[in-house]
Amino acid sequence: MEPEKEKSGAPLPEVDPIVHAPARLGVLALLAVVDSADFTFLQKQTGLTNGNLSTHLTKLESAGYVKIEKKFVSRVPRTLVMLTKDGMKALTDYRRQMEEIIRGLPK
Template identity: 45%
Template sequence: MFPKLDPILHSELRLAVMSILAGVESAEFSYIKKQTGATSGNLSVQIDKLSAAGYISVEKGFKGKVPCTTCKITPAGLAAFENYVNSLKEYLI
């Protein structure tokens, strides 16, 4: 019996965002947008979903006069990500 994959993470863009954030301290919205190639609107929606799930924390601020959104993976997000990868392994073996 295969384990059920976390529906929050089992989506291309959300998984891409989590994969980026798992390897860095924190990342700005513009960096994640560049790495994923996603549109601002779609990325915002997915980031909100990850944030609502408690997987990432989002900090909105300013860099000079320009608005700046910084995302950071939470311990719960990291645990969920590790769990997701472990579940994937069972599918692939």
């Protein structure tokens, strides 16, 4: 049996590894539909542990995709997370890349 000849076509698009991680993709998708979300809300919605969510938020913040604000509300610490313009662009670019990959699949 001969190996299948290489098919010509466009190479797969580069996918942002920061966005591609399922936990971070979930966080970005949640933040895309709200102005901001607190840590507890994100934890409940994603099902991630405190440490896991904190690690993913740190990676997203380092990439410039989210902004994290820590403040006190009625003497209780509160962490708010907001999607940045770069984060929204990364999310929409990721969506476009996934659509491009899916369009290339056989029907």
